[in-house]
Amino acid sequence: MxxxxxxxxxxxxxxxxxxxxxxxxxxxxxxSVIPGPNPEQLVAYMKREKQ
Structure with missing residues (x-):
């Protein structure tokens, strides 16, 4: 898995x-990308497979 x-x-x-x-x-x-705490910033959610 x-x-x-x-x-x-x-x-x-x-x-x-x-x-x-x-x-x-x-x-x-x-x-995914969602709005951040202010208009100049966004927050990216990222993933990678564990080794």
Missing amino acids: KRFEYVTVPLLTHATKQILDNWGQDGWELV
């Missing part, structure tokens, strides 16, 4: 792609 680990990542709207690319290089897959 596959097992996953999860992380929440704050995203700044002016650097979203760079942040997601960095996490993606480490094997994290984007699951």
Whole structure:
């Protein structure tokens, strides 16, 4: 059975792609993005398979 680990990542709207690319290089897959605590910030939910 596959097992996953999860992380929440704050995203700044002016650097979203760079942040997601960095996490993606480490094997994290984007699951969802929701609004953050202020208009300049989003929160990404990510997962990756446990080794």
